[in-house]
Amino acid sequence: MYAQQTASTSPTGKQQAAHRVWKRIMKSKSLYLLGLPGILFFIVFKYLPMWGIIIAFQDYSPFQGLLQSPWVGFKHFERLFAHPDFFMLLRNTMAINVLNLVFFFPLPILLSMLLNEVSHQFFKRVVQSIIYLPHFLSWVIIAGICFLMLSKGEGIVNKLLEAVGIGKIDFLTNPDLFWGLLTVQSIWKEAGWGTVIFLAAIAGIDPQLYEAAKMDGASRLRQAWHVTLPAIRSVIIILLILRIGHIMDVGFEQVFLMMNGAVSEVAEVFDTYVYRLGIRQGQFSFTTAVGLFKSVIGLILVILSNRLAKRFGEEGVY
Incomplete structure (x- = not known):
């Protein structure tokens, strides 16, 4: 009888686990409160x-x-994959993102290593401010600057090319230059x-x-190659994995x-x-299927690249 009463009043394993979790939360409540706005953001704008x-x-109405x-x-997925424009959309999306991955992704690493070598703090801060500034400009302003500089009729670049005898170039209407133009814009801005x-x-x-x-006789270049790069390798891998996960997202506004x-x-x-189809023509179900396809591809790429990173001994994202 006593044993039965003791068993009924003693906490179960689940209750003990819940108590430990709650105790851990209260112990670090300041950190959880600090992360609360981010958690709420993801719940409200991502999960819900x-x-x-x-x-x-x-067939949503x-x-x-x-x-x-x-x-x-x-x-709607069958319609997407059978649509004659599907492979064109896939080609353009992948091409723009691969160009960004190859030419844009390594540049912040190189810039940060170069800035790290600058010993004069005032000059370093000035350079940082100059290269940070384009990030705060909207794509509307960036596009306006490009139109003013690259237009065939009145663009300053074409006027300079014409002055040196090269001739004017259709930067804005030449399909062969469009992907490169977007890549250069992304590099300059971000x-x-x-x-x-x-x-x-x-x-x-x-x-x-x-x-x-230094004691081993390594030059500044050798120090950057053998010390700096290996030390930030895990950060590079994590950002690369996240970048690969967004390979289907070009960015609507710029394009x-x-x-x-x-x-x-x-x-x-x-x-x-x-x-064009979802907002302007009201094909909500079909365009939701397009968005879901993009998200699934991004998720698969993140999982595969994370496993590949772990196979090579890196930490990965998770």
Whole structure:
């Protein structure tokens, strides 16, 4: 009888685990409160909207709502893969992102390593401010600057080319130059801002490693190659994995502002396609299927690249 009463009043394993978790939370409550705005952001703007994914499997009607719209299964996905524009959209999206991955991603690493070598603090801060500034300009301003500088009629670049005898170039209406133009824009706008994380990682390197390298006779270049790069390698790998996960996201605003009829064959990407059919034509279910396809591909790429990183001995994202 006593044993039964003791068993009924003693806490169960689940209760003990819950108590330990709650005790750990209260012990670090300041840190959890600090992270609360970020947690709420992801819950409200990332997880709750995932309920709308079911639109991709319906013939959604705003009048019938999510629960009453007819279920059609994979009809919209079949339409997407059978559409004659699908491979064009995939080609353009992948090409722009691969160019950014190859030419844009390494530049913040190189810039941060170069800035780390600058000993004059005032000059270093001035350079940082100059290369950070374009990040705070909107794509509308960036596109306006490009139109003013690169237009064939009144653009200053074409006027200079004409003055030196090269002749004018159709920068804005030449399909062969469009992908490169977007890549150069991204580099100019975001390369400086991308150095923030790498500079923070470099600042955390133990100075004794550089002292040991100097004692071994290593030059500044050797120190950068054998000390700095290995020390920030984990940060590079993590950012590369996250970048690969966004390989299907070009960025709607930049492409939309730079696109025109002459380059539409190489400029139309999934983001602009979703805007044109989803927002302007009201094909909500079909464009939700397009967005879900992009998200699934991004998730698969993150998982595969993370496993590949772990296979080579890196920490990865998770």
